[in-house]
Amino acid sequence: MLALATVAPLxxxxxxxxxxxxxxxxxxxxxxxxxxxxxxxxxxxxxxGQTLVLADIHGPGCIVHFxxxxxxxxxxxxxxxxxxxxxxGESEPSVEVPIGDFFAVGFGFSEKVDSxxxxxxxxxxxxxxxxxxxxxxxxxxxxxxARSARVTLTNEGRQPSQHWFEVNYRSYRHLxxxxxxxxxxxxxGTPPAPGPYLILDARGRGQLVGCVLSVKNNDGGWxxxxxxxxxxxxxxxxxxxxxxxxxxxxxxxxxxxFPYFGVTLLEEPYVTAYRWHVPDPVExxxxxxxxxxxxxxxxxFKSGNYYYSVAYxxxxxxxxxxxxxxxVAERLSxxxxxx
Numbered sequence: 001m002l003a004l005a006t007v008a009p010l011x012x013x014x015x016x017x018x019x020x021x022x023x024x025x026x027x028x029x030x031x032x033x034x035x036x037x038x039x040x041x042x043x044x045x046x047x048x049g050q051t052l053v054l055a056d057i058h059g060p061g062c063i064v065h066f067x068x069x070x071x072x073x074x075x076x077x078x079x080x081x082x083x084x085x086x087x088x089g090e091s092e093p094s095v096e097v098p099i100g101d102f103f104a105v106g107f108g109f110s111e112k113v114d115s116x117x118x119x120x121x122x123x124x125x126x127x128x129x130x131x132x133x134x135x136x137x138x139x140x141x142x143x144x145x146a147r148s149a150r151v152t153l154t155n156e157g158r159q160p161s162q163h164w165f166e167v168n169y170r171s172y173r174h175l176x177x178x179x180x181x182x183x184x185x186x187x188x189g190t191p192p193a194p195g196p197y198l199i200l201d202a203r204g205r206g207q208l209v210g211c212v213l214s215v216k217n218n219d220g221g222w223x224x225x226x227x228x229x230x231x232x233x234x235x236x237x238x239x240x241x242x243x244x245x246x247x248x249x250x251x252x253x254x255x256x257x258f259p260y261f262g263v264t265l266l267e268e269p270y271v272t273a274y275r276w277h278v279p280d281p282v283e284x285x286x287x288x289x290x291x292x293x294x295x296x297x298x299x300x301f302k303s304g305n306y307y308y309s310v311a312y313x314x315x316x317x318x319x320x321x322x323x324x325x326x327x328v329a330e331r332l333s334x335x336x337x338x339x
Contacts, residue, residue, distance in 0.1 A: 119138040
């Protein structure tokens with residue numbers, strides 16, 4: 001079992017600039033969708049209902065970057081493709097998220113993102129275009145593993161899609177010490193039950209490193225007075241001052257991307273915001289519960305708004321069972337009239 005990663009850079013991963021001259025003790029590899037015949041048909045087709053294996057890696061290593069350029073004419077196809085990652089031969093994934101939400105834009109829309117961990121190169125088409133396509137999605141989150149890594153993408157839509165992908169990873173003779181397994185989990189509430197909305201309920205030893213929250217504001221007005229609440233090892237340890245404050249904003253939200261926080265989508269009634277806990281990971285030894293109050297921030301914390309979230313964290317295995325991933329119709333519930 002891997003031990004927990006520390007706040008310092010992963011062993012074998014020196015800081016980006018200072019470490020460039022340092023000779024490292026790993027081997028670099030790249031998996032891509034390159035045309036096996038040597039031509040320029042450098043993509044893979046993914047038919048409805050099928051799963052594409054982006055990487056199947058053995059031996060101690062660490063994924064350091066992956067990219068997928070999805071091309072599909074199907075509306076909201078970014079919510080219809082599900083990214084899953086399995087570590088060390090596990091039967092249940094440690095990452096299970098619709099790929100659009102994983103890359104920090106909700107509702108299946110496509111938007112430019114510029115942050116330390118997630119980047120999207122462009123926004124083809126107009127804002128909130130349900131069929132925007134062609135943007136390259138890049139993830140720079142380090143993902144170490146002891147024995148194996150399997151990265152898959154499943155098309156749950158009704159039309160085929162094309163994928164230009166790249167997975168860069170390092171292999172080690174001996175895995176560096178104190179490495180945690182990366183996890184990412186999707187949840188939604190349409191609307192949530194009364195009370196604070198649950199973003200993550202993790203068990204084991206680990207550290208929270210990020211959150212993406214998308215809200216469809218069905219109630220109108222300002223929805224973001226709800227505070228974030230973090231329980232660590234069974235005790236309430238953190239209580240915030242408002243949703244926009246958690247996302248490092250003030251007096252509401254404004255579109256824009258920064259290294260560790262930002263708002264990728266702000267087109268009423270739709271909003272998506274992210275925060276990366278890179279300078280300030282939230283450590284836990286036994287458990288972590290991460291919630292945010294919904295509505296106007298007043299008890300009983302009830303609203304008609306729709307919440308969709310992704311939590312990103314490292315931890316020791318085994319992890320607690322994930323909630324069942326909502327089906328396609330449920331994930332697209334935001335497109336239907338509010339109940």
